[in-house]
Amino acid sequence: LLKGFVFDLDGIITDTAKYHYAAWKRVAQDELGITINPAVNEHLKGVSRMDSLNVILKFGHKENAYTDTEKAEFASEKNDLYKSLIQQMTPDDILPGIADFLKAITAKGYPMALASASRNAPFIIDRLQLAEYFSAIVDPATLTKGKPDPEIFERAADLIHLPYAETVGIEDAVAGIEGIQAAGMFAVGVGSPDVLGKADLLFPDTAHLNLAQIETAFNA
Ligand code: B16
Numbered sequence: 001l002l003k004g005f006v007f008d009l010d011g012i013i014t015d016t017a018k019y020h021y022a023a024w025k026r027v028a029q030d031e032l033g034i035t036i037n038p039a040v041n042e043h044l045k046g047v048s049r050m051d052s053l054n055v056i057l058k059f060g061h062k063e064n065a066y067t068d069t070e071k072a073e074f075a076s077e078k079n080d081l082y083k084s085l086i087q088q089m090t091p092d093d094i095l096p097g098i099a100d101f102l103k104a105i106t107a108k109g110y111p112m113a114l115a116s117a118s119r120n121a122p123f124i125i126d127r128l129q130l131a132e133y134f135s136a137i138v139d140p141a142t143l144t145k146g147k148p149d150p151e152i153f154e155r156a157a158d159l160i161h162l163p164y165a166e167t168v169g170i171e172d173a174v175a176g177i178e179g180i181q182a183a184g185m186f187a188v189g190v191g192s193p194d195v196l197g198k199a200d201l202l203f204p205d206t207a208h209l210n211l212a213q214i215e216t217a218f219n220a
């Protein structure tokens, strides 16, 4: 029986990817002399801050060009830029359909936890005024592995005492869908079938997310 939900943030609840991209683009250009493009950006989604930097360095063939201390500085500079961009977020930045979807889930008594790789997730959830919906937010600083490892989804479910087999995970990234399924959970994807074909149930965008359809598919 379906008992509760674990949620990705970026790409599901709000589009922070555009801010991550803008911040990385600046740091990559100004500090690393690397010009990133939207194709590279696809590989930054759902990936931790330091892993994102490593993806960019590899793309620019500079994976061994900097010390760990220098890399920590670039990551912190990116985060400062990113934080300045998300300061002005408001509930208007919630993706279409999500506010109603969260309300419907809450109305049926299902608990929800947030499984975001972002250390800024609590701040963003606060800015969006959605804190009341989430019983728990995973602190990614306490994790040892990133998506597609199931750890973040297992931790999210543990925090709200959900058995994995009775938990639904919602994700827009391939690595996220893989992590949800590796945890033994039911994976709901938001995106196109050519990217997220592996999902147990797929919706084309957040506006189409539908609780009754998820319940039906889960119990089928
Ligand atoms: P931060 P998600 C992820 O969020 C982003 O998709 C990814 O681009 C970012 O690098 C990561 O959070 C870490 O974010 O630098 O704020 O800690 O998709 O897991 O909600």
Ligand code: MG
Residues within 6 Å of the ligand: 008, 009, 010, 011, 012, 045, 046, 171, 172, 173, 176
């Ligand atoms: Mg995402």
